[in-house]
Amino acid sequence: MTTDPSLSSATSPATVTAEDEVAGICADLLRIDTSNYGDGSGPGERTAAEHVMALLHEVGLDPELFESAPGRANVVVRIPGADPSRSALVLHGHLDVVPAQAEDWQVDPFAGEEIDGLLWGRGAVDMKDMDAMMLAVVRQMVREGRKPARDVVLAFFADEEAGGTFGARYAVDHRPELFEGATHAISEVGGFSTQINGQRAYLLQTAEKGLAWLRLIADGRAGHGSQVAADNAVTHLAAAVARIGQHPWPYVLTPTVEALLRGVSDLTGLAFDASDPARIDALVDALGPAARFVGATVRNTSNPTQLSAGYKANVIPGRAEAAIDARFLPGHTESGMATLRELAGEHVRIEPIHEDIALEVPFSGSLVDAMTAALLAEDPGALVLPYSLSGGTDNKSLARLGITGYGFAPLRLPEGLDFPGMFHGIDERVPVDSLKFGTRVLARLLETC
Secondary structure: OEOOOOOOOOOOOOOOOHHHHHHHHHHHHHOOOOEOOOOOOOOOOHHHHHHHHHHHHHOOOOOEEEEEEOOEEEEEEEEOOOOOOOOEEEEEEEOOEOOOOHHHOOOOOOOOOEEOOEEEOOOOOOOHHHHHHHHHHHHHHHHOOOOOOOOEEEEEEOOHHHOOOOOHHHHHHHOHHHHOOEEEEEEOOOOEEEEEOOEEEEEEEEEEOEEEEEEEEEEOOOEEOOOOOOOOHHHHHHHHHHHHHOOOOOOOOOHHHHHHHHHHHHHHOOOOOOOOHHHHHHHHHOOHHHHHHHHHHOOOEEEEEEEEEOOOOOEEOOEEEEEEEEEEOOOOHHHHHHHHHHHHOOOEEEEEEEEEOOEEOOOOOHHHHHHHHHHHHHOOOOEEEEEEEOOOOOHHHHHHHOOEEEEOOOEOOOOOOOOHHHOOOOOOEEEHHHHHHHHHHHHHHHHHO
16 A cells, blocks of 8 residues: 655656646546446446556556445555654545536537637546546656655545445445544545635635435325325325425524635625625625535525336326435534424425535644645635535545545636536536646645645
8 A cells, every 4th residue: 555655657757747747637537437327327437446546556656446346446545744653634536427418518528628728528627627636746746756744645436426335435434444544634625716806715615514315205095096085195295395395494604604704795895694694695696606505505405306106197106205405504414304304294204315424624723724825825815715515525434534624626717617517517627727726736735734
């Protein structure tokens, strides 16, 4: 697992920098289809993992590839730091992507094309861009014989897009020794820029909502479609789905979200009032494209996503099912589930499909200081603010080992680019200049954190 970072490869000259090769690494990763359908039917991550292994082997590192199931591959390597007495930092990404329907895209989602300075493809923002930055920065450090400030555990996981069962969760449960001595981690969905009243601000992720993918099940009396059916499973289910999907969850500001909105208030002059939803909405809207993420972090959410019932138009089924994607604020999971059970009603029961914890960590400390300093060194006039992610990351799994995780994939983005809107959306693309910026920031961070 561990190797001497003074080793270098003859095929990777020391004159090649992370900025030189990050776009090429990203394009190559985008061309590898790692679609995760959540049911085991996808191509898996093995091909991408082997590509990552080759890039790391090329500069003299000795990573380990291990599978949690056939084709579900993970890659981990520990890079010794200048001060081995310090705790280790986990720098991690995931290799899988959500599926893409080519007919919906302007380009082939797995062609990895560069058009007008942007790389297009499924995973360009989630998160093969960060994978490429990690690889490019580490490869340059190793080629030049430089060590990070402390041990770095570099990890590329499978299955993040389906909850991490075959990736980070598997690694934590079955290979915890890989993360020995690690106290902090950084990964995706933070560190990107947005414009607030003409001021560029970077949003550093310090919290993420918990998730509950739930199955609603209604049982009723099966029968002929022409009969009076008071105990109809479809009717019971439809009513529950409507109540849950239309429920007006109250606004609740966690410490992270409150700190962000107070920062937005300072920049815009808009009034902050935690008790006034209209003022909260105005501050969220001032975040521009980032409002997509932040707007879902001022309250719990519960969205119906799937329905299943019956097999013939004239047969009343005895069972009907639906799926709900619920996301709960830190500290509000139990109360949120109690509300869902009440909304489901007496005829509908709730069973878990997949559940995971919410996270909230301090916007303070030496690592946060180092991330902030690394960003401001490359963009001196900017501001750094904390924010909460409405989705989830593999930091949830690492938290089981007591590892404090942050979202920090640094990208300076052009004004007007709807970066958050491309997560799981169509026409994903990332500016090449943003990737180069990210390599400079990450290199500074690893040398100083």
